[in-house]
Amino acid sequence: MRHEWTARERSILLHLLATETSTPLAEIAQAVNLSERTIQRERQLLEGILKEFELELAWQRGHGLSLVGKPAAKQQLREDLILSAEAIPTSEDRLFELAWRLLFENDTLKLQAVAKQMHVSPSTLTQDLEKLDRWFEEYHLEVERKKGVGARVLGYESEKRKLLINALLAHWDTLAFYRFVRGEDDYIPAFLKTVPCEEMLEGLRDGYDYLKSRAFERMDDRTIMRVTFAYGVQQERLASGFFLEMYTKGRSEDYLKVATDMEEALGITYSMAERVWFAEEANRLRSIKDQMKEDEEERWIMQIRVHKLIHHVSLIYGFTFTDDTALERGLLAHILSSMNTQALPETSTVKPHIDRDYPGLRSAIQQAADIVFGTNTFSEEETVFWAMHFAAALVKPVRRREYRALVICSAGLGSSKMLVNRVRQEFPEMQDVVNSSLFGLEQHRLEEYDVILSTVPLPPLSVPTLIVNPLLTSEEVQRVRHLLLSLPQSFQTLATKPRSTMLDFAELGELVETFERMDDQFDLVTLNNTDRLEDILLDIGTHLEERDLVQSGIQLSAQLLRRHEVAGLGVPGTKLALFHGRHASIEKASVFAFDLTTSIPLLMMDQSTEPVTRLLVLLAPEEARDIELQFLSAISGSLIESEEHMRLYSTGTKEDLRLLLHECMKKMIHETLYEK
Amino acid sequence: MNVYIACHSGFVTSAMAAKLFAQASEGRLSCTITHGTIQNIPNEVDLILYQEGATPVTHPTARVRSVRQLLSLEEYRLLVEEWMDEHET
Numbered sequence: 001m002r003h004e005w006t007a008r009e010r011s012i013l014l015h016l017l018a019t020e021t022s023t024p025l026a027e028i029a030q031a032v033n034l035s036e037r038t039i040q041r042e043r044q045l046l047e048g049i050l051k052e053f054e055l056e057l058a059w060q061r062g063h064g065l066s067l068v069g070k071p072a073a074k075q076q077l078r079e080d081l082i083l084s085a086e087a088i089p090t091s092e093d094r095l096f097e098l099a100w101r102l103l104f105e106n107d108t109l110k111l112q113a114v115a116k117q118m119h120v121s122p123s124t125l126t127q128d129l130e131k132l133d134r135w136f137e138e139y140h141l142e143v144e145r146k147k148g149v150g151a152r153v154l155g156y157e158s159e160k161r162k163l164l165i166n167a168l169l170a171h172w173d174t175l176a177f178y179r180f181v182r183g184e185d186d187y188i189p190a191f192l193k194t195v196p197c198e199e200m201l202e203g204l205r206d207g208y209d210y211l212k213s214r215a216f217e218r219m220d221d222r223t224i225m226r227v228t229f230a231y232g233v234q235q236e237r238l239a240s241g242f243f244l245e246m247y248t249k250g251r252s253e254d255y256l257k258v259a260t261d262m263e264e265a266l267g268i269t270y271s272m273a274e275r276v277w278f279a280e281e282a283n284r285l286r287s288i289k290d291q292m293k294e295d296e297e298e299r300w301i302m303q304i305r306v307h308k309l310i311h312h313v314s315l316i317y318g319f320t321f322t323d324d325t326a327l328e329r330g331l332l333a334h335i336l337s338s339m340n341t342q343a344l345p346e347t348s349t350v351k352p353h354i355d356r357d358y359p360g361l362r363s364a365i366q367q368a369a370d371i372v373f374g375t376n377t378f379s380e381e382e383t384v385f386w387a388m389h390f391a392a393a394l395v396k397p398v399r400r401r402e403y404r405a406l407v408i409c410s411a412g413l414g415s416s417k418m419l420v421n422r423v424r425q426e427f428p429e430m431q432d433v434v435n436s437s438l439f440g441l442e443q444h445r446l447e448e449y450d451v452i453l454s455t456v457p458l459p460p461l462s463v464p465t466l467i468v469n470p471l472l473t474s475e476e477v478q479r480v481r482h483l484l485l486s487l488p489q490s491f492q493t494l495a496t497k498p499r500s501t502m503l504d505f506a507e508l509g510e511l512v513e514t515f516e517r518m519d520d521q522f523d524l525v526t527l528n529n530t531d532r533l534e535d536i537l538l539d540i541g542t543h544l545e546e547r548d549l550v551q552s553g554i555q556l557s558a559q560l561l562r563r564h565e566v567a568g569l570g571v572p573g574t575k576l577a578l579f580h581g582r583h584a585s586i587e588k589a590s591v592f593a594f595d596l597t598t599s600i601p602l603l604m605m606d607q608s609t610e611p612v613t614r615l616l617v618l619l620a621p622e623e624a625r626d627i628e629l630q631f632l633s634a635i636s637g638s639l640i641e642s643e644e645h646m647r648l649y650s651t652g653t654k655e656d657l658r659l660l661l662h663e664c665m666k667k668m669i670h671e672t673l674y675e676k
Numbered sequence: 677m678n679v680y681i682a683c684h685s686g687f688v689t690s691a692m693a694a695k696l697f698a699q700a701s702e703g704r705l706s707c708t709i710t711h712g713t714i715q716n717i718p719n720e721v722d723l724i725l726y727q728e729g730a731t732p733v734t735h736p737t738a739r740v741r742s743v744r745q746l747l748s749l750e751e752y753r754l755l756v757e758e759w760m761d762e763h764e765t
Contacts, residue, residue, distance in 0.1 A: 578688055580685055580687070580688040581685065582686070605689075605747050618687065620685070629687050629712075632687040633687040633688075633690075633691035636687060636691035637691045637694065639692065640692050640695055
């Protein structure tokens with residue numbers, strides 16, 4: 001039984017085959033990149049076709065769609081979907097088709113009519129247009145919409161052509177292009193099959209026949225393709241009445257030779273602007289600067305191809321990888337870097353593991369790679385690496401939506417703990433799983449949870465509730481999943497963490513005690529100094545030793561000196577230096593300020609040298625507590641918070657400095673009170 | 677994203693650097709900036725910054741970058757732009 005599936009039918013059905021329970025329309029729409037309305041329409045069409053497969057497309061309002069039938073029937077459908085023609089258009093193709101139609105429209109493109117031609121709803125088309133905006137922007141093009149009229153593209157002709165050439169490069173792999181120019185009409189990208197482009201296709205064959213016989217320097221396959229595409233696009237543009245703006249650049253006859261030779265050989269006549277444009281396209285790879293630009297474009301093209309690869313792997317393997325941006329980025333980076341690497345690391349050890357744990361994944365990737373990049377473009381070793389990327393995406397917990405669950409049992413001890421563990425195990429997407437006893441229920445703000453799972457019957461509650469066994473059987477797992485999927489969106493957008501309303505006395509007590517001690521110890525001392533930093537630091541060390549803050553003043557001064565030598569400690573634009581250290585000989589975390597009677601030149605943090613009259617000393621023992629380190633950090637941060645702070649830290653009185661320290665303390669207490 | 681700025685003592689230069697980075701990224705990138713020593717880098721971090729010339733930092737998942745000046749607002753501004761360019765495409 002073979003059916004001519006459309007890409008849309010295929011992606012909807014493969015998505016449904018991958019999920020056992022009902023899937024909300026919104027989720028399918030997002031996964032297959034269509035509007036909900038289009039899916040609804042497709043549903044009615046699909047119902048009839050699926051009868052042939054002895055399958056039913058069940059629709060339940062509020063729950064969504066599911067495929068109902070025997071596993072063998074589902075398998076049969078899956079095979080049929082995969083075996084159906086590879087060249088059927090994808091949503092990506094639809095985007096390019098729309099781009100093509102827009103760029104070849106002389107007037108304003110009527111969106112209603114195009115939606116009909118492309119068999120999509122106007123809202124799907126509107127969504128596509130939004131995606132095009134970002135893409136067009138890269139070429140400085142703008143899609144102008146007129147309500148009730150349509151859309152048109154504003155921008156330079158040369159940029160439009162560049163976009164078209166790159167779109168062709170992204171969608172036409174070398175082998176398919178080779179087959180096409182050898183006369184096999186089937187090998188054109190899907191999106192070109194539905195748009196008028198005869199002039200271009202003819203131009204491509206003529207252009208290729210001529211170019212392949214020319215021995216241009218450094219003409220590799222991609223370059224020949226690029227120049228051929230330039231010629232083809234140019235022919236189609238000219239035939240459709242799109243001419244270039246004037247070219248101001250003068251070019252030598254030698255530079256233009258490639259174009260004039262072409263004109264002669266193919267019996268065409270260019271305007272000067274068109275001649276210069278074509279010559280530029282043909283010569284563009286000659287300069288290093290252009291090559292670099294070329295690399296950027298290659299990256300963009302590769303991005304689209306990686307996108308397509310993921311799309312095809314999803315279809316063949318039967319798992320939606322398409323909304324995993326990390327996978328796309330990872331693969332892109334890998335492929336781009338491996339293109340410049342000669343030797344790949346050994347993969348023989350990983351290969352058996354991947355084949356054992358993910359049967360079918362490598363073959364799906366290989367098939368998809370053949371479709372997207374052409375047969376044998378990448379070695380088997382290379383696809384093993386790709387398989388690792390895909391496998392990583394498979395084991396990653398599904399985090400598309402995050403839920404919070406409250407687990408309840410009568411005592412809140414043994415069985416709910418067990419249930420919590422089972423829930424965590426089965427639902428990695430659960431952001432928070434909190435357990436409680438039945439009597440503790442009142443202490444929870446129920447609106448902060450999406451679902452309540454309980455081992456005991458509960459009074460009626462405002463949150464969806466399920467009664468389950470503490471062991472959470474597989475049947476119950478299905479029920480919970482079902483419930484999660486049917487939750488309205490609004491449940492999932494509440495503020496995140498449940499907030500404890502209790503005061504943490506221990507933490508507050510520790511804060512207050514630490515601050516009180518440091519405030520007591522703080523002092524501003526005036527040193528009758530020489531101009532030698534070593535002497536000043538020794539004075540400081542002795543002073544702090546006397547106050548029992550350090551074990552050895554000499555050791556401390558040596559350490560501060562070394563720190564100063566590593567990098568400047570002066571704060572540029574102030575007369576202040578920030579000496580600091582964390583060392584085993586330091587007994588207690590402390591803050592001190594020392595004023596110098598005579599200023600000394602010191603190295604600043606920006607490596608300049610400026611006079612300094614005050615040293616702020618921040619010290620922490622090796623085993624400093626978090627609170628102490630946080631406080632010292634807060635002081636450092638507060639120093640550069642404003643000009644006023646800088647002024648006060650460098651010239652303020654002892655009271656000014658204490659006020660600044662108190663400000664930092666208050667901030668930390670505030671954070672402990674309200675933000676935890 | 678999570679940014680971690682590392683310095684020798686973990687409470688002066690990196691604390692000031694964190695303030696500057698917050699200033700440079702304000703309204704451009706939404707990020708949580710923490711700081712501390714090279715030894716205490718947390719696991720959940722996307723970008724680590726440290727002073728060029730200091731002991732090189734390694735991390736299994738994060739992007740690690742040395743900066744010429746740990747206290748340069750200008751350098752952080754450029755870095756934020758760079759990060760955005762790279763991750764917006």
